[in-house]
Amino acid sequence: MRKLIENQTFDAERSLYNLTSGDVVGCTFAGPADGESVLKEARDVNLTNCDFSLRYPLWHVQKFTMENCTMDEKTRAAIWYANDATIRHSVLGGIKAVRECRNIRLENCRVSSEEFGWKCRGITLEDTDITAQYIFFDSRDVTLKNVTMGGKYSFQYMENLTIENSYLDTKDAFWHSKNVTVKNSTVKGEYLAWFSEGLTLINCRIIGTQPLCYCKDLTLIDCTMEGCDLSFEYSDVEATVLGHIDSVKNPRSGCITCSSVGEIIMEDAVMECTGKVIVK
DSSP states (O other), X not given: OOEEEESOEEOSTTTTTTOEEEEEESOEEXXXXXXXXXXXXXXXXXXXXXXXXXXXXXXXXEEEEEESOXXXXXXXXXXXXXXXXXXXXXXXXXXXXXXXXXXXXXXXOEEEOTTBTBTOEXXXXXXXXXXXXXXXXXXXXXXXXXXXXXXXXOSTTOEEEEEESOEEEOSSTTTTOEEEEEESOEEEOSSTTTTOEEEEEESOEEESSSOSOSOBSEEEEEEEEESOOSBTTTOEEEEEESSEEEEEEOOOEEEEEESEEEEEEOOSOSSXXXXXXXXX
8 A cells, every 4th residue: 555645844864764655745855954865765656746955865766756846956966876767847956966877757857967867877858958067977878858958078978879859058068978869959069079989960050169079980961060160170970061161170081061161171180081071
């Protein structure tokens, strides 16, 4: 039989430790005791209309939902080592909100969390706004749909990432990443995707200086590039760019087709560079 815990306030250490098969509704996790780990090791729980203002509330939690919940900036490291969750219409506001988790889905959420999503597997963000200086470091099997993201140093050392219909305002995105596909999105920032492998950009708007250098197996399909100087240096690339590229420098191999290019720089290379630029 499921337990119902409703309209209560908890502030003690491990207040609902190992809660199993429970529905927590309209509760507040805050107070003078300032206790940590209030729902640690919980199993099969649903959290609805709850407010969190304590550290480490959902560590090692298995199979849970959150809906219409708020975690403020005091809710540090909120969800770690947790599996199999759906979070809807909620606010995650504390640093390091999600780490080393599996199969976590966020829908219609607002997130402001430094170092969000590190070392995770199977994470999905849909219809979500997120601000994070370091997002999804060293994670695998991640999907973003209709996401607006602001931050820096995003998606580094990731594998198997798909992004669709999103707006990314970032810097140093996708460094050392593998097997990333971005569709119908805007990617704004400096030094995009250096040292990436298997990056594919389809119908994307790319904005910023010195993008897409030192890449292996790089593909651009019907993309546009704005303010992109010194592009593609030492990259193995096949690209179709609709419009102008400010400059291309020393592509290692492949072919870049564009409408126009400000400058093609083939000089001072430290390796053999046979890449071609074709203007059509």
